[in-house]
Amino acid sequence: RKEVEQDPGPFNVPEGATVAFNCTYSNSASQSFFWYRQDCRKEPKLLMSVYSSGNEDGRFTAQLNRASQYISLLIRDSKLSDSATYLCVVNTPGGGATNKLIFGTGTLLAVQP
Amino acid sequence: DGGITQSPKYLFRKEGQNVTLSCEQNLNHDAMYWYRQDPGQGLRLIYYSQIVNDFQKGDIAEGYSVSREKKESFPLTVTSAQKNPTAFYLCASNPGQGMEKLFFGSGTQLSVL
Numbered sequence A: 001r002k003e004v005e006q007d008p009g010p011f012n013v014p015e016g017a018t019v020a021f022n023c024t025y026s027n028s029a030s031q032s033f034f035w036y037r038q039d040c041r042k043e044p045k046l047l048m049s050v051y052s053s054g055n056e057d058g059r060f061t062a063q064l065n066r067a068s069q070y071i072s073l074l075i076r077d078s079k080l081s082d083s084a085t086y087l088c089v090v091n092t093p094g095g096g097a098t099n100k101l102i103f104g105t106g107t108l109l110a111v112q113p
Numbered sequence B: 001d002g003g004i005t006q007s008p009k010y011l012f013r014k015e016g017q018n019v020t021l022s023c024e025q026n027l028n029h030d031a032m033y034w035y036r037q038d039p040g041q042g043l044r045l046i047y048y049s050q051i052v053n054d055f056q057k058g059d060i061a062e063g064y065s066v067s068r069e070k071k072e073s074f075p076l077t078v079t080s081a082q083k084n085p086t087a088f089y090l091c092a093s094n095p096g097q098g099m100e101k102l103f104f105g106s107g108t109q110l111s112v113l
Helices: none
Strands: A004-006 A011-014 A019-025 A032-038 A045-050 A055-057 A060-065 A070-075 A084-093 A099-103 A107-112 B004-007 B010-013 B019-025 B031-037 B044-051 B054-057 B064-066 B076-078 B087-094 B108-112
Touching: A004 A084, A011 A019, A019 A084, A019 A107, A032 A060, A032 A070, A045 A055, A045 A060, A045 A070, A070 A084, A099 B044, B004 B087, B010 B019, B019 B031, B019 B087, B019 B108, B044 B064
Parallel strands: A011 A107, B010 B108
Antiparallel strands: A004 A019, A019 A070, A032 A045, A032 A084, A055 A060, A060 A070, A084 A099, A084 A107, B004 B019, B019 B076, B031 B044, B031 B087, B044 B054, B064 B076, B087 B108
């Protein structure tokens, strides 16, 4: 089982649609969670951190379910500019005292006019 | 402007040749990282450095080497021992001390001639 798993998509949705991405992680000791956005052939950029209580930033809502070991990202009223790959990132205990960031393969979103 | 600069943007390597990818940051960050991204795969950690003159292997260090002689600079050499070097290479940094948000450079696409 991969340490972090995402549905690769693509998710093709019309403008204005609501779309949800899920991500599962295998290490129950994982401590923190993030969603990054990556445009084609560009660097990933932090979209939002994911907190236990859930958190919202405008049209974006992130949720964490520790019992089931998954996190989600909900995008409401999608815009053409939301088209990108969304990477799930999990901070997991590594060897010794260090943690390591594990990246999912990403979910491709294509918003259609 | 503060940030991370990677160069070159595109790089071509001949068989048996070593090539070096540059990464410079002026964010005064202690920690720097090199990732490799292949199509349909998540970012994989090659090497990381948490402090000047010290670095550790990541998950896929074979065929690569790094140095960290200055805080600002973390060059990556792709050696001839790396048999499948074609990929998108991303350099990142963060302040360290458990600060997990990564700041990425714009990436270098390496291809084999």
